[in-house]
Amino acid sequence: MGIRSAAFWPASTAVLALFLNIPKLIQDGIIDANGMPERSETFQLSPGMPFVNTSQLPWNCAGDLEAGRVIFKLVISDNQAMKLAETIICNSFYDLESPSFTLFPNLLPVGPLLTSQQIGKAVGHFWQVDTTCMSWLDERPTNSVIYVAFGSLAVFNQHQFQELALGLELSGHPFLWVVRNDLADGIDDSWLDGFQDRVKGQGMLVGWSPQQQVLAHPSIACFFSHCGWNSILEGVKNGVPFLCWPYFTDQFLNRTYICDVWKTGLSIDPDDKGFVPREQIKEKVDQIFLNEEMKARALMWKDIANRCTKEGGSSYKNFKSFVDSMKE
Template identity: 35%
Template sequence: MNGVNNVTVHAVLVPFPAQGHVNALIHFANLLASRGFFITFVNTEWTEKRMFGSAKLKSQLHYSKPNFRFLSFPDSLPPEHGRTSHLGELFIALVKRGDALEALLRKETGNGIPPVTCIVSDGVMSCTISVAANMQVPRVVFWPFCAAASIAQKYAYSLFSQGHIPVKISEGNRPEKMITTLPGNIPALWPSDLISFYREQFTSDPIYEAVLFESRMSDMGEYVLANTFEELEGREAAAALSNKGCPSLSIGPVFLPNFLEGENSTQSNMSMWEEDDSCLHWLDKQRPRSVLYVSFGSLALKSQEQLDELALGLEQSGYAFLWVLRSDIAQGQAAVLPEGFEERTKDRALFVKWTPQLKVLAHPSVGGFLTHSGWNSTVESISMGVPMIGWPYFGDQFLNCRFTKEIWKVGLDFKDVDVDDGRLVRREEIESAVVRVMANEEMQKKAEELKEAARKAVMEGGSSFNNINTFINDMLNRAKAQSQSFK
């Protein structure tokens, strides 16, 4: 795309500073960079430090791909603040950082850097609204959730007006409380499907008002992109995310085009945790579809008692497993595994702190995924044809888990964890779920069908491929007009 009439499209991408949000936008940024865009990827300083660790690595990344740069701005929170462990305070701080973001972009544009063509903003980063307006460029709203969860968030204030929010969790799965008023031809939602921060117990937490405010602000954009694909959720779902008739397109899974082409640069794998590649060598030694992959993402926590039950359930299942045990998984502490457990499972188990997840899910030895049901993990598993056991923790994960099981039919879950976050899932339940997902040929067949649909969508002529081309051409035309106005 770069070089058409010497016009360069310059996209600024601004994720919410959490691992899953950064992952989705970094994949999209790489996709645009491969099509000739000049990319400015803007993190908060805290996120950048977690991702790069040193200015040297950041510099190396810049020189490895000269049309891709990283900038950062302060979130105004003190260094010791927990950020993602106090999400409401993080949201509130970021709302006020538009001036800092705008000052950064104005300072770092010019001197060979092309003018900004558009700002691609995470759907919950309303601080970009004033920046786009003041710089007179379109704000492109990027939804890192599935379309149904994005619609529920976009129309959350309407649901509040209708009395669906705050959610009384005692009514979370009552049929007469099902939500059927949302657009997009999406399945009817249980109250428990809504983003968990809308539940009654959060009304005194800053996160409740913060996400409700972001819902109202999500209408402020001139273009909308969703990290899903039409064959999974339908064309009408993406259309329902449109702001006042603006283009609204499904363009996902955004990680998949570069993955299929073998693009595996460091920029494609930005992680706040150090990845352990040794697990891939261990997987090489396992039989096809014989390993259960266990990972709860970057934020989910479990009690020590629950981790004990999980460990013993995995052991009783008889299947091999690769288990991601973050150093803070046990309510902020390292897990203590049951006595003798590691010795008893040493011939069929591997424990790591973090993995290169895409490579793990793509490995032929992996036959199932026990997951927190974050959208990145869900769509990655779908794209690799791996059935799931969902164990949601917060946010949009409850909707993703239910849709995986009931709508897309490529997963299982545990009864009532969506309405009782204190329920202890027993080892027998875990054993049963593992055996059922690993041995379910019908579910594996359905997973393979969705895998092929996802890959077809992002390949030449597919729905997401064509939608991305539409977006690219629209931004190129804008860049051309912008260039003419400067002459």
């Protein structure tokens, strides 16, 4: 019919590159036809890209084996659809993931695609945004606050949730923590009330926050995150270092970007039972606050990200070129 087509990819292009390389991963004996690892190893698709551990392939970090199989089948189906697209538009920018764009030249980075930072009516949120945290941040010193948010889906068990809370308290730093009503299983309201009373003045808990506005606030020192791609771009655009605690799917690969490629964050490392003690949380927070080189790298990426979307920037020109091509 002569209809031109384009696809939009909202996650990192490293994840897309991994998905599009599935046939080669099977051919090389890294995974089987169902996406399961054939052996335990770490591999890299091309120099400069994040290393991938076969135990943390996105489709095998979905919570259980059946969910992983469903996601793998969906990925295979999506790959076929991607082949029909003349252009694949990506929510990224060239400097951030340049090896991926070299590997797949038809990927067109137009990001970071973020909404306005003006506080207004929330769009696309599952929870009511609590804007009172902004005035709380106004009262905190510059670069002093840990912002803690694990997205819409991460869930902690009671013990780990309480240990996280105690780790934040133990750090001694101010913190703003997004605690959804379904963030933890089996938390006693009286325990949470007691914790909030104890950290009053140090910490604030909200059900949901205006995240982009929070990350742009001068009081924010670091972002304790699940490493969802949108959250990463929001942190990068605002020059904020990360504490990384991925939950599932592509978030483990995203963490590798932050900690090993861009070197703008530190990883939280659960023990062999999946548990993280309060002492590790305090230790990693302390390391973030003392690491001036990491802060400088985060600010460098902020500058690059903001230049990309301004007139004349690489993402600006890519998007304009795409729009012009669709008019032809």
